[in-house]
Amino acid sequence: MLIFIFILLMNFSANSQQFITQKITSSDLPGRTIYGINQDPENNIWVASDNGIAYFDGLKWHQKRKCPGYLANVYHVVKFDKHGKLWAVGYFKDIVLVSLKNQDLYLEAKYQLPEALQKKIIDFSFLYDRNDSTIPVILVKDFGVLIYKNKSWIKLGVSKELPSLRFYSLTNKNNHLYIVHSKGISKLDASLKLSSNQFAGIIKGKNVRGIFVDNNEKIKWFVDKKNLYSVTGNSLKKIYTLKGSNYFERASIVNYFMDEYVVSANRQIIFFNQNGNVEYIIDGSNGLYDATINDLFLDCEKVLWIASYRGIAKLVHLDFVFYNKSDGLVNSDIASIEQMNDSLFFLGSREGYSIFNAQDHSFKNYKPEILKGARITDCLNVDGEIWIAGEESGLLKLTSNGKLEIVFPTSISHNTVSICEDDKGGI
Known part of the structure; x- marks a missing residue:
């Protein structure tokens, strides 16, 4: 469903x-x-x-x-x-x-x-x-x-x-x-x-x-x-x-x-x-x-x-x-939303990200050091992995097992604003 x-x-x-x-x-x-x-x-x-x-x-x-x-x-x-x-x-x-x-x-x-x-x-x-x-x-x-x-x-x-x-x-x-x-x-x-x-x-x-x-x-x-x-x-x-x-x-x-x-x-x-x-x-x-x-x-x-x-x-x-920080969100400033599977949603924020469970309306919040407090500006689900664009954080990827990896470091892409996928699967 x-x-x-x-x-x-x-x-x-x-x-x-x-x-x-x-x-x-x-x-x-x-x-x-x-x-x-x-x-x-x-x-x-x-x-x-x-x-x-x-x-x-x-x-x-x-x-x-x-x-x-x-x-x-x-x-x-x-x-x-x-x-x-x-x-x-x-x-x-x-x-x-x-x-x-x-x-x-x-x-x-x-x-x-x-x-x-x-x-x-x-x-x-x-x-x-x-x-x-x-x-x-x-x-x-x-x-x-x-x-x-x-x-x-x-x-x-x-x-x-x-x-x-x-x-x-x-x-x-x-x-x-x-x-x-x-x-x-x-x-x-x-x-x-x-x-x-x-x-x-x-x-x-x-x-x-x-x-x-x-x-x-x-x-x-x-x-x-x-x-x-x-x-x-x-x-x-x-x-x-x-x-x-x-x-x-x-x-x-x-x-x-x-x-x-x-x-x-x-x-x-x-x-x-x-x-x-x-x-x-x-x-x-x-x-x-x-x-x-x-x-x-x-x-x-x-x-x-x-x-x-x-x-x-x-x-x-x-x-x-309506949800905000007092309801369990990592931050009320949410810039991007992506569906992960039937019940989980990725919510990108200024201080990290939240995983929202639509079945029980619960949140799990993450503030990884790799983000350095940067604002997540966009996200995209590609084959079950969440690609993450952010200010001052480069291009990141959240794998299906929950591990956050660097795709492009800030030395290559300091501010990443948007992500999309072409019809051949290219990012």
């Missing part, structure tokens, strides 16, 4: 979190309104918009707008099943289920709605049968659950197990779908069996809008219209209340980074930790579009993509740890 670190040397020692927010302009996207975001097995980012589907290959956006048999270009959700196949859901009078075949959009199926109905697609996910075949499941608010299996549609309407069609969100865990609606939570399994009153003892009396379910299928966090709650066993704790006109609607709760989580409200993103402490809030005043948030997606590099009615924002998390 390759470990990358930032070491910032300042006059204090503290932990600090920073976020870089990038807004993606409408000229790069197929449409202004982005409803859904997902990632394919090759790590391309795909978006569903009001004017087609597009994907980002890391350098530029590629648009796919035409699907034979579907006159409109409005897509509400785009997702990949576990076999790597793209599926998208569109709506224009009828609900359409679209896939990708030979890099072209293909109409898999169409569900005809009564013309007078104006329905809203809330979410879309998959179940897998005994043969591991994909079963697409679509939540259509105030209409029902649409299931596409064996090239035919199944509609689930109001029942004892599904007492409300006012849907808010859909959570997939262990091939079970948890359907959040205005009267609680229902569960749909791979045999298409519905069961009601999931987590009823915990969420009783709450108008739940979104949930986070752990791998043991226990509810850990949930939101109602204005509040975020933590759940421990059967104990419930309110940890945050939205202010002003903000509310939770189609709330997504994501395990963002180790013990950090993020939840989306209508116009803001809230970060909180394992202990339920809110750490950071991002909205239109500090990086987001001031527009309704439609979807959150966390990619494989821990970049958070935020879909909204005004485009996309990307949120990159930076976790800085």
Whole structure:
């Protein structure tokens, strides 16, 4: 495992979190309104918009707008099943289920709605049968659950197990779908069996809008219209209340980074930790579009993509740890850093050098007589050996067994400033 670190040397020692927010302009996207975001097995980012589907290959956006048999270009959700196949859901009078075949959009199926109905697609996910075949499941608010299996549609309407069609969100865990609606939570399994009153003892009396379910299928966090709650066993704790006109609607709760989580409200993103402490809030005043948030997606590099009615924002998390002399460094004036192996880093300073262990965050300091207190200006790892340039110390080399050797004495090279290696291994 390759470990990358930032070491910032300042006059204090503290932990600090920073976020870089990038807004993606409408000229790069197929449409202004982005409803859904997902990632394919090759790590391309795909978006569903009001004017087609597009994907980002890391350098530029590629648009796919035409699907034979579907006159409109409005897509509400785009997702990949576990076999790597793209599926998208569109709506224009009828609900359409679209896939990708030979890099072209293909109409898999169409569900005809009564013309007078104006329905809203809330979410879309998959179940897998005994043969591991994909079963697409679509939540259509105030209409029902649409299931596409064996090239035919199944509609689930109001029942004892599904007492409300006012849907808010859909959570997939262990091939079970948890359907959040205005009267609680229902569960749909791979045999298409519905069961009601999931987590009823915990969420009783709450108008739940979104949930986070752990791998043991226990509810850990949930939101109602204005509040975020933590759940421990059967104990419930309110940890945050939205202010002003903000509310939770189609709330997504994501395990963002180790013990950090993020939840989306209508116009803001809230970060909180394992202990339920809110750490950071991002909205239109500090990086987001001031527009309704439609979807959150966390990619494989821990970049958070935020879909909204005004485009996309990307949120990159930076976790800085500050070290200085009081934390164990040989000196706070560090001029050069080089990685020695998976966990060790060489830090060149004015009074010697430190070896930093990134696994236990410890330092070993060295002030060899050969350096004579000179400042190390540069260093380079060449086949496991650290070459060292320094003021008034010539050119040195730290061997793999920890021995410091002179390559060029000060009589030949008094002040060495920089080192590099050519493509033939020459220094």
